[in-house]
Amino acid sequence: MxxxxxxxxxxxxxxxxxxxxxxxxxxxxxxxxxxxxxxxxxxxxxxxxxxxxxxxxxxxxxxxxxxxxxxxxxxxxxxxxxxxxxxxxxxxxxxxxxxxxxxxxxxxxxxxxxxxxxxxxxxxxxxxxxxxxxxxxxxxANTPSFPGLEDFAGPTFHTGHWPHDGVDFAGTSVGMIGSGASAVQAVPLIAAQARELTVFQRTANYVVPANNGPVDPEVREARRQDWAGIRARIQRSNFGFELYMQEKGAADVSDEEREALLEDFWERGGFHIWLGAYADIFFSTEANDLVRRFLDRKIREKVHDPETAELLVPKDHPFGAKRNPLDSGYFETFNEPHVHLVDVRTNPIAAITPGGLRLSDGAEYAFDALVLATGFDxxxxxxxxxxxxxxxxxxxxxxxxxxxxxxxxxxxxxxxxxxxxxxxxxxxxxxxxxxxxxxxxxxxxxxxxxxxxxxxxVIEPTKEAEDAWCAYNQEIANATLFPTAATWYMGANIPGKPRVFLPNLDFVGPYRAKCDQIAANGWEGFAIDGESTPAGEHVYTWAVAG
CATH class of the missing domain: 3.50.50.60 (FAD/NAD(P)-binding domain)
Incomplete structure (x- = not known):
């Protein structure tokens, strides 16, 4: 071939x-x-x-x-x-x-x-x-090596390898380990079926409204007709969406102006509040804290029990340093009397037992089925x-x-x-x-x-271009708050995995432009049949789309 x-x-x-x-x-x-x-x-x-x-x-x-x-x-x-x-x-x-x-x-x-x-x-x-x-x-799929996992007597499901014919949880007691994006999506629906649902949470996440539903027919038709425009805009954008950062930062506007914009974006749903709001939240702890206070208040407003609400308020990472899940009733589900939240950060899981699991302090929980919402390598x-x-x-x-x-x-x-x-x-x-x-x-x-x-x-990168790209990639990541969070962006969810920032922060449009310039300049940084062109300084220059 x-x-x-x-x-x-x-x-x-x-x-x-x-x-x-x-x-x-x-x-x-x-x-x-x-x-x-x-x-x-x-x-x-x-x-x-x-x-x-x-x-x-x-x-x-x-x-x-x-x-x-x-x-x-x-x-x-x-x-x-x-x-x-x-x-x-x-x-x-x-x-x-x-x-x-x-x-x-x-x-x-x-x-x-x-x-x-x-x-x-x-x-x-x-x-x-x-x-x-x-x-x-x-x-x-990442399946943590919990002691005794193979001894659990009931069925075990991983969200990343779900049975193709579905699972009926009606009348059962379900234990779910994990509270990331797949858990946020699954919890409301599993809770609607199960007799009892207990979520074991190690890390609370910022979750913003999806505001999902049918798209207005006029909007859908306008988008259909605007193929060329949409294609050009998302290719030039920072994140591949028609979302654009504000000219001013969160720390540069009044409390009233910031509150009004965040409230508007909260109601719009989706990634507006993450990728269409304030760029300084990715660089400044002060700016990030201003937005976090708004989000923390929203969680406390949704969750009736103050202790549960505090468990659901993230304490260990800046907003935006993780890809924030979209919410369709996640927080409100914990208001249901048959849904429980257990903190396993301060009291970790010691073992899976035949009938459930045991925490480090000896507390035991029983359930009929186990769901692992433990993400990916x-x-x-x-x-x-x-x-x-x-x-x-x-x-x-x-x-x-x-x-x-x-x-x-x-x-x-x-x-x-x-x-x-x-x-x-x-x-x-x-x-x-x-x-x-x-x-x-x-x-x-x-x-x-x-x-x-x-x-x-044959074609391959030169060692010099690769070394410089790796150093540049970590340099721009370290200029942001991303490395301060223990996320899968950093490989932190996999024991023994090196803690390095895995994606690249050049963003969609500027990265595309950089690749095009590399090609135009004779494939800078690549060796073709042993002949190479050194990568220019522009390859290692950071910028964002306008």
Missing amino acids: DAVIIGAGFSGLYMLHKLRNEMGLRARVFETGEGVGGTWYWNRYPGARSDSDSYVYGFTFDRDLWESWDWSERYPESHEIRAYLEHVAERFDLYRDITFGTRVVSATFDEDAGSWTVTTDHGETVTATYVISAVGALSV AMTGPIDRIDLRGRDGRSLREKWAEGPRTYLGLMSHGFPNLFLITGPQSPSVLSNMPVSIEQHVDYIGRIIADLRARGAA
């Missing part, structure tokens, strides 16, 4: 279309699941839905595709996203080159042949010039599962032992012709993912087309 693509979510489907349908190359996709969808194939827990507005949570590369699909709500549910991706696969005749139920276990670069040998868990071997990781950032986890070996047989897992090392989050030195779609050290999870995915797929297509036009065999 010309290319092997690993994964059949948003990234893999568009990459296959780009290489095969647009460029005429021979490409094959391997997908672990039995259908398309990527993370949405597995995440089917109650309430699972995107936190991006539906009109921008899709592809924009094809106007007819854009105009042919109608989303039913502001934020699409998991099943609707899967239906959309199935529609894409059918529309562009992608199924015939996707092998389902198959996991890539290894890929090894042959320096003499200038190609990769890819092996699957079925023992199949494929040789390809290019290997493209489309494994996603949130596709490896994000960004590097899905790549680490594959034994990738580059020049001299060196393992990528070994190279990344102290944290990911990439150039642009796209490639890694010593691993020629291996591309990472929205990999670590790219904007990726700090953006509306389909926008960043399209940009990376288009860029990879552009690189491969140029290599073929030159008659060149």
Whole structure:
């Protein structure tokens, strides 16, 4: 094959279309699941839905595709996203080159042949010039190693690997470990079924209203007609949304002005209050505290019991340093008499027992079913599962032992012709993912087309460009409040994982412009068949979109 693509979510489907349908190359996709969808194939827990507005949570590369699909709500549910991706696969005749139920276990670069040998868990071997990781950032579920977990007598479910035929909790007592985004979405719906629900919370999260519901038909039609405008705006934006930071900071306006804007954005719902409000909350503790006071008050207003409310008010991280979940009745659910919240930060889980769990102080809780809402080994986890070996047989897992090392989050030195779609050290999870995915797929297509036009065999970053990118990535992160929070952005949810900032803070529009300039300047920072162009200073200059 010309290319092997690993994964059949948003990234893999568009990459296959780009290489095969647009460029005429021979490409094959391997997908672990039995259908398309990527993370949405597995995440089917109650309430699972995107936190991006539906009109921008899709592809924009094809106007007819854009105009042919109608989303039913502001934020699409998991099943609707899967239906959309199935529609894409059918529309562009992608199924015939996707092998389902198959996991890539290894890929090894042959320096003499200038190609990769890819092996699957079925023992199949494929040789390809290019290997493209489309494994996603949130596709490896994190199951903490609680003592006794295997001894629990009832059924155990992980939100990241939910049974495809659903779960009926009617009349049962349910214990849920975790309080992140999947828990926020699932708690109200599980509580509506269960006889009793106990949530074991280690970290309280800032949760803002989704304000979900059907989109006004006139608004939907206006967006349908504005394909070119929306596409251009989200590509130039900071986060892949039509959201723009205020000119003044939270600390630069009066209390009355700040309160009015925050109240307006709270009512609008979505990420307005995070990505459309005050930029100084990402840099200044003083500014962040001003917004936190507003959010803390909102939590206390929603939750009737003062002790429960205080447990739900975050104390250990700035607002915005975590991707804040969207709320559809989460806080209010704790007003129900059969729903309980248990703090396991000060009193950790000691063990899972056959009938429930035991805390460090000896307190025991009994339940019939256990739900693990414990998140993912994000960004590097899905790549680490594959034994990738580059020049001299060196393992990528070994190279990344102290944290990911990439150039642009796209490639890694010593691993020629291996591309990472929205990999670590790219904007990726700090953006509306389909926008960043399209940009990376288009860029990879552009690189491969140029290599073929030159008659060149291989491309990889130079060590100097990669070292500088890694240092730059951490430098700009350290100028913000992001590293002050123990989040999966920092790898902090996985024991033993290096504490480095995993995404990139160049933001969508400026990062795109930087990539375009790199290409225009002869692929700065890359070596093509051993010939390289040093990366210019502009590559390591930080800016935000206007």
